[in-house]
Amino acid sequence: MSSDMGGELDSQSNGSRLPSLLALRCFEAAARLENFSRAADELHLTHGAVSRAVRLLEEDLGIVLFERRNRRVFLNEAGRKLARAVGNGLGLMRQACGELRASTRLARPLTLSCEPTLLMRWLIPRWGEFQASQSGQEIHLLAGGGPFTFEAGIDLAIRRDDFSWPADYHVDPLFAERVGPVCRADKVEQWFDAQGLLADAPQLHTRTRPGAWAEWAAAAGRVAQGGPGQTFEHFYFSLQAAVAGLGVAIGPWHLVCDDIESGLLVxxxxxxxxxSRYCLFSPCVPGAESLHGQLLAWLREMGRG
Structure with missing residues (x-):
């Protein structure tokens, strides 16, 4: 006697089988941003890895999820349906993970990730004051910039809001970014006149913020001018080069305020x-009396200086 029950069970199991979680995460980010490159940056993957994951997901489901036009991607009706479901599912998972992490935070220090130059030049010199206000509560400082994920062991993050982040991240603005050309005091007459920066003044650039000079010129209503200069790997190096008298750098206020106060830079x-603004990113709204809430209030107070 034969039966096709096993075939029906196998068919049902195959039809309800979930695709890989990585493929779904790549799809969710690409769907939310409608951009494979930005999704790759957010997930710390390559553009090719995200593109392959989405293609394999489409092959697995037997349906196209994106319309691809003029080197851009747009969700179709099927893609929007799946994006809603995956977004809701990942949101529930993030919420559950956040609640579980919150329940164990008393047993370990919070980890605060901060953009490296802001960490070195602004946060650490003031950190002792915040530590002194705490009683037995510890925050571990970690240097990091750009897109990040709370799944990587980060509890809180200070970032400039120049990238895309998941919709369920909680964001508290800290202070606006204010920028201006800075140099050593004894170089001002050589590199500036009454109209502004001289054309032959050496400009200091950085690969981590290549558009800093153009962004300052646009914000200040000035004409961007190219002159002789040097390019450094990190923002911190360009500011140190300005301190050394090698040229004029674009200095965000919070990164150079101590040097200006001491007279090293003008x-x-x-x-x-x-x-743009610096913000404190977290997985949930802080309680006013929590360590997270106290840190937020202190950062805002320090940022007014």
Whole structure:
């Protein structure tokens, strides 16, 4: 006697089988951003890895999820349906993980990730004051910039809001970014006049913020001018080069305020807001009396200086 029950069970199992979680995560980020490159940056993957994951997901489901036009991608109806479901599912998982992490935070220090130059030049010199206000509670500082994920062991992150992040991240603005050209005091007459920066003044650039000079010029209503200069790997190096008298760097206020106060640097043209902000990112809204809430209040107070 034969039966096709096993075949029906196998068919049902195959039909309800979930695709790989990695493929779904790649799809969710690509769907939310409608951009494979930005999704790759957010997930710390290559563009090719995200593209392959989405293609394999489409092959697995037997349906196209994106319309591809003029080197851009747009969700179709099927893609929007799956994006809603995957987004809701990942949101529930993030919420559950956040709650579980919160239940164990008393047993371990919080980890705060901060952009490296802000960490070195602004946060660490002031950190002792915050530590002194705490009683037995510890925060571990970690240098890191750009997109990140709380699944990587980060509890809180300070970032400039110049990238995309998941919709369920909680974001608290800290202070606006104010920028201006800075140099050593004894170089001002050589590199500036009454109209501004001289054309032959050496400009210091950085690969981590290559558009800093153009962004400052746009914010200040000045014409961007190219002159002789050097490019450094990190923002911190360009500021140290300015301290050493090698040229003029674009200095965000919070990164150079201590050097200006001490007289190491001057800002002949002052500072202007460039439209970006530093923010504290977290997986949930902070309680006012929690360590997270106290840190937020202290960062905002320090940022007013």
């Amino acid at each position: 800002a002949p043209l002052g500072f202007v807001e460039d439209g």
